[in-house]
Amino acid sequence: MxxxxxxxxxxxxxxxxxRVHRNNIQNGQPIxxxxxxxxxxxxxxxxTDWSNYSTPEETMRRKLAVTxxxxxxxxxxxxxxxxxxxxxxxxxxxxxxxxxxxxVKGPKSGSVEGTQARYLLMKxxxxxxxxxxxxxxxxxx
Amino acid sequence: xxxxxxxxxxxxxxDLGMKAGWSDCMPYREMQPAGFAVHHLEExxxxxxxxxxxxxxxxxxxxxxxxxxxxxxxxIQKTLSRGKQLRLRQHKAKRPRQDASQGALPFLPAELAPxxxxxxxxxxxxxxxxxxSDELGLTCSQETWQRAIRILTAHAxxxxxxxxxxxxPPVISAGPNGSVDLYWTAAPYGLLLNVPADPKQPATYxxxxxxxxxxxxxxxxxxxxxxxxxxxxxxxxxxxxx
Numbered sequence: 174m175x176x177x178x179x180x181x182x183x184x185x186x187x188x189x190x191x192r193v194h195r196n197n198i199q200n201g202q203p204i205x206x207x208x209x210x211x212x213x214x215x216x217x218x219x220x221t222d223w224s225n226y227s228t229p230e231e232t233m234r235r236k237l238a239v240t241x242x243x244x245x246x247x248x249x250x251x252x253x254x255x256x257x258x259x260x261x262x263x264x265x266x267x268x269x270x271x272x273x274x275x276x277v278k279g280p281k282s283g284s285v286e287g288t289q290a291r292y293l294l295m296k297x298x299x300x301x302x303x304x305x306x307x308x309x310x311x312x313x314x
Numbered sequence: 315x316x317x318x319x320x321x322x323x324x325x326x327x328x329d330l331g332m333k334a335g336w337s338d339c340m341p342y343r344e345m346q347p348a349g350f351a352v353h354h355l356e357e358x359x360x361x362x363x364x365x366x367x368x369x370x371x372x373x374x375x376x377x378x379x380x381x382x383x384x385x386x387x388x389x390i391q392k393t394l395s396r397g398k399q400l401r402l403r404q405h406k407a408k409r410p411r412q413d414a415s416q417g418a419l420p421f422l423p424a425e426l427a428p429x430x431x432x433x434x435x436x437x438x439x440x441x442x443x444x445x446x447s448d449e450l451g452l453t454c455s456q457e458t459w460q461r462a463i464r465i466l467t468a469h470a471x472x473x474x475x476x477x478x479x480x481x482x483p484p485v486i487s488a489g490p491n492g493s494v495d496l497y498w499t500a501a502p503y504g505l506l507l508n509v510p511a512d513p514k515q516p517a518t519y520x521x522x523x524x525x526x527x528x529x530x531x532x533x534x535x536x537x538x539x540x541x542x543x544x545x546x547x548x549x550x551x552x553x554x555x556x
Contacts, residue, residue, distance in 0.1 A: 194448040197487075204487035205495045205506055206452045242447040282490035283510065285533050289520040291489075292506035295497070296524070 178267035181225075185253030188224035189263065189275060190232040190301055194245040203248060208294045210281050216266065218276025223265060224249070227273035229301035235271065246303035254297035258290050420467055428483040429470050433463055436486035439494070452488035455511065462486065462494035462509040465517060468541040469550055479554035500553040505532070507546065521549045 193203045210217050222232045229247040236243050252263050261279035268274045280287040422430050442453040466484065473479050482500050484507075489495040492511030498504055498521075505521030516538060522531035532545045 194445075194450065196442075196445060196448045197450060197452060199485050199487060202485075204452075204485060205497050206487055206489040206493075207450065209450060209452075209490040211449075240447050244447070282493060282508065283515070285518045285520060285535065287490075288506055288508045288518040289533060291495075291508075292497075292504065292520045292522075295499075295506070296504070 177269055178272045180265050180267065183223055183225070183252050183263055183265055183275065185251070185256060187252050188249045188301075189221040189252060189255065189277070190224060190227060190229050190247050190249050190273075191219070191221045191298075192232060192236055192243075192245060192247055194243065196245075198245065203295075203298065205291045205295050208281055208291045210278075212276075216276070218264070218266070218278040219281065221250075221275045221277060222271070222273035223275045225273070226267075227271075232273075233302065247301045248298040249301035250294070250297050250299075255294070258293045258297075260286055261290055261294075420471070422467060422471070423474065425480050426470055426474060429466065429481070432483035432486055433466070436463075439486070439488040442488070452490075454488045454492050454494050457513065458492060458494050458509060458511050461513065462496060462517075464541075465507070465509060465536065466496055469543075469546055472542045472547055473551050473554060477551055477554075479551055481550045481554045498550070498553050503549065503552045505546070505549045505553065507536075519543075519546055523552075 191207075193207050197204050197207045208219060210219055212218060212220070229249065232247050233245075255261055255263055255277055258279075261277055264276050264278055266274050266276045279290060281290050282288075436459070439452070439454055440456050440459045442451075444451055463486075466486070470481050473481050482498055484496040484498045487495050487497070489508050494509045496505075496507040496509070498506075502524035503521065504524070505519060507517055507519040509517045516535040518533075518535050520531070520533040532549050534543065534545050536543045536546070
């Protein structure tokens with residue numbers, strides 16, 4: 174259990190959604206720096222949402238609810254693609270207010286492995302939805 | 315004995331006897347005192363009161379002229395120092411930009427203009443102001459950015475000089491923990507080079523060939539002792555515009 178929700182196994186065929194602020198988009202693509210671990214200890218990892226309990230729009234709205242000025246988009250990554258990256262693991266880490274919350278753990282900086290992980294993550298993301306003006310534009314597959 | 319063969323001419327010049335009788339052919343000339351006659355002006359000046367009046371008048375005129383020269387000289391000095399201050403201020407105003415781009419940037423040939431443009435555009439990542447809506451807040455220091463630019467230009471110039479290829483301009487962006495990323499994608503080849511914020515830590519890189527990622531890839535650390543890395547060079551040559 175983590176908070177109110179049980180920790181579950183995430184199938185390789187599911188997706189992870191992640192917000193990308195417009196400051197971190199260049200030429201219509203996220204920059205490699207968006208693949209970054211946050212938090213400390215057990216909670217350290219790259220924060221994403223599991224598609225089983227979230228949609229790209231919900232991932233974005235959760236942010237807009239607390240930060241109305243936020244602008245950007247949501248990317249998606251296939252869980253199996255992420256797991257194939259050396260030393261990266263996908264762990265469900267539900268929060269009391271977000272059952273979908275999932276951490277991608279493993280080095281993302283300070284080593285060749287970290288640079289490799291971010292390079293390979295740059296190859297597996299796709300846009301799920303972009304925030305243009307005040308409208309959400311879904312591009313989910 | 316030899317001396318007997320020598321005769322003296324009237325001017326005192328020795329005749330060595332080679333041309334015996336030479337002095338006899340020359341007209342006799344009495345030696346004249348050297349120099350010119352000096353006409354001492356002072357002797358012609360009227361002595362007494364008139365002379366004292368002239369000296370006094372000259373001294374007054376000299377003092378007047380001296381005051382005028384000092385005044386003009388002072389004005390010139392003021393003008394020059396004002397100009398110097400202006401130049402210094404203008405220089406200081408431009409200096410950050412020179413430090414940011416040209417200071418770190420060696421001369422790049424015109425063919426590498428896309429690289430220069432990418433470098434100039436990337437200046438915005440240096441000490442970027444905090445945006446409260448951006449939870450990542452990616453930015454970097456001037457020193458880290460300059461280190462990344464030095465690595466980029468060294469490799470671009472090396473490929474250009476050795477193979478006459480122009481490498482593609484990378485995406486230059488702020489990475490995790492104050493680092494700088496240089497990211498190239500030119501299907502099927504790609505490369506990510508990360509320059510950490512700590513100048514003592516080596517830059518790291520990873521790249522692969524999407525058509526054959528398991529067998530054809532490159533990775534490693536950039537040694538600080540060598541300006542260019544052979545692995546990076548080879549990969550950038552692949553990504554160059556053919």
